[in-house]
Amino acid sequence: MLQSKQSEAFLAVAEMGSFELAAEKLCITASAVTLRVQSLEKSLGHILIIRERPCRVTHTGQELLQYLQHSRLMQQSLMQHLMGKTATSEFYKVTIASNADSLATWLLPALQEILLQQRIALELKIEDQTQTHTLLEAGLVNACISTENQAMKGCLAQPLGKMIYRMVATPEFCRTWFQQGINRASLKVAPAVIFNHKDHIHTEIMQKHFGLKPNTYPCHYIPSSTAFVEAIQLGLGFGMLPEFQIGNHLVTGELIEIIPEASTEIILYWHHWKRQSAQLEQLTCHILQKAQQTLN
Known part of the structure; x- marks a missing residue:
């Protein structure tokens, strides 16, 4: 049986990254935290925390961490369901995992009305759209936006709509790097802009259409949706932008779609637990309605 004070100490160290924090x-001493974590490790027979700066959890510690975070989230959901909200807050807390592009474009405007009306305090966790459902599976979020169309056990997956991405660059960039046309040779030397190493849209297109594998051409990695757009607009490279962020730049000529066949549709789904609080149920209905209007 897990002792609550020991588990609480381990959870705090794992999430804060140090015994002092x-x-x-x-609101206890660092030595008390150390004793509680050591006692927990002794009772379980496993080292849970690697004492470094910052502290890291071991593989066993990661399993326990996910269990405790899941349990905490389930308890919060139960209390919200039974009481409407936690006793110390006027707001209902909802934790959602989203991809960065949705957050940078349509998500907050779609949620604005329901967040204000229902006094929902939103906590967002940002992950690649192919990975967000793993946070739901681990019990770290109440719901998520994902490209996964299959719901896991105990959950529902409902379609939100699609985001369309196009490969674009500035006219000046094209004049500098694509004087001889856009082909395998020119793409091997022209710098690309990619969100991060989990973003496979660009690399899959390069390999499919031009036989270029990752790491065979220069790349800027810009893990911010707004800075990503800015990097392309500044002529630092070419890259895949959602139509939301392209806006009318193709019409004005500020950007050029350089590879039309690279146009890609990403279908998004809303995943959530079947049993959810009244507030999350209302948020689910609201986001599904707004997404149908925005993404389709």
Whole structure:
């Protein structure tokens, strides 16, 4: 049986990254935190925390961390369901995992009305759209936006709509790097702009249409949706932008679609637990309605 004080100490260290910060969070001494974590490790027979700066959890510690975070989230959902909200807050807390492009474009305007009306305090976790459902599976979020169309056990997956991406660059960039046309040779030397190493849209297109494997051409990695757009507009490279962020730049000539056949549709789904609080149920209905209007 897990002891609550020991589990609380381990959870604080794992999330804060140090025994000192965990002690401040729990309002106890760092030595007390250390003793509780050591006692938990002894009772389980496993090392849970690697004492570094910052502290890291071991593989066993990661399993326990996910269990405790899942349990905490389930308890919060139960209390919200039974009481409407936690006793210390006027707001209902909802945790959602989203891809960065949705957050940068349509998500907040779609949620604005329901967040204000229902006094929902939103906590967002940002992950690649192919990975967000793993956060739901781990119990770290109440719902997520994902490209996965199959719901896991105990959950529902409902279609939101699609985001369309196009390969674009500035006219000046094209004049500099594509004087001899856009082909395998020119793409091997022209710098690309990619969101991060989990973003496979660009690399899959390069390999499919031009036989170029990752790491065979220069890349800027810009893990911010707004800075990503800015990098392309500044002529630092070419890349895949959602139509939401392209806007009318193709019409004005500020951007050029350089590879029309690279146009890609990403279908998004809303995943959530079948049993959810009244507030999350209303948020689900609202986002499904707004997404149908925005993404389709």
